[in-house]
Amino acid sequence: MEQERELCSSFERTFLAAKPLSSFRWADLKQNLENSSDTRLLLDILKMTVLHPLCREHPPSVKYRRLFLSELIKKHESTASEPLDELYETFAAVLRMEDSTLCHKSYLLPSGNSVTLLESMAMISQGTTGLITWEAALYLAEWAIGNSHLFTDRTVLELGSGIGLTGLAICKTSKPKKYIFSDCHPHVLQQLRKNIQLNGFLLETEEQATRRAEHPPMAGTALAVLDLDWDSVSAEQLKETAADIVIAADVVYDPQIILSLVCVLQRISNVRRNGRAAEVFVASTVRNPETYHQFQTELNKAGIAWEVIPGHTKTLFPYDLDSSIEILNLFTKHD
Structure with a gap:
């Protein structure tokens, strides 16, 4: 039975x-x-x-x-x-x-709740790979659920959020103070906003954001979507997010964007709040070892140290368990 x-x-x-x-x-x-x-x-x-x-x-x-x-x-x-x-x-x-041409995918959470996403059925759609959920996003969401204390009552910035799986799972299980989804492709951002609403969340208005800044704390998790281009975002804009923790999943897949990614991570590492930089975690499916090694090499050149987070054993979501997926914890060498 x-x-x-x-x-x-x-x-x-x-x-x-x-x-x-x-x-x-x-x-x-x-x-x-x-x-x-x-x-x-x-x-x-x-x-x-x-x-x-x-x-x-x-x-x-x-x-x-x-x-x-x-x-x-x-x-x-x-x-x-x-x-x-x-x-x-x-x-x-x-x-x-x-x-x-679209379909729903639902992921069951330990609480009995779920995250439902409207996804493209094509791996590449509208000129982007960001309209589907990738395995490292599921892996990072599992790890985050198992380490919810890192996210509770904190401000989280996610780079390359895609259509929102990891962030929605965190918001439904870990109760961050604020969660900032970010991407730069207009179709991805449009679909991301739809999925946030599909899961019962409302995006914070500018007026609410101002009131939250002037009269903290406000009840509930504030959600925002940021159009964030890695090549043009400034250190000041990153500072304005007031992020305590920064995460990203499956952003290390194309050698051509690695320098842009490392540059934005370097800017993030230089932002200090109360004398401390944000904690940074990057999850990657290692499809091409050369590309992954290039990312690690560029991190070293930028003065960003890294260590591999031990793998977790509790599988919540269905994905290929034989995939090589790692989470790197990034930190500046003088921290």
């Missing part, structure tokens, strides 16, 4: 995040179905995936749901079980739906 519950939970998390069909534990499901003529397991999986309240409200793409249900039906039909009406009725309903 415990194994079945764990299998259902795995299908739930993987489906709601719209991970590739190859990510599902089909072999385990088939084995369970062959060992029992009881259809309750299939019904439970159906309720925790396509019929899940999150899927009804914020569904993955129609194509994805069709492919998933087709595979579920194949596994059911490979056994000697009687046809399952609910399964075929659900499939028929999805077949009648029209598809879209």
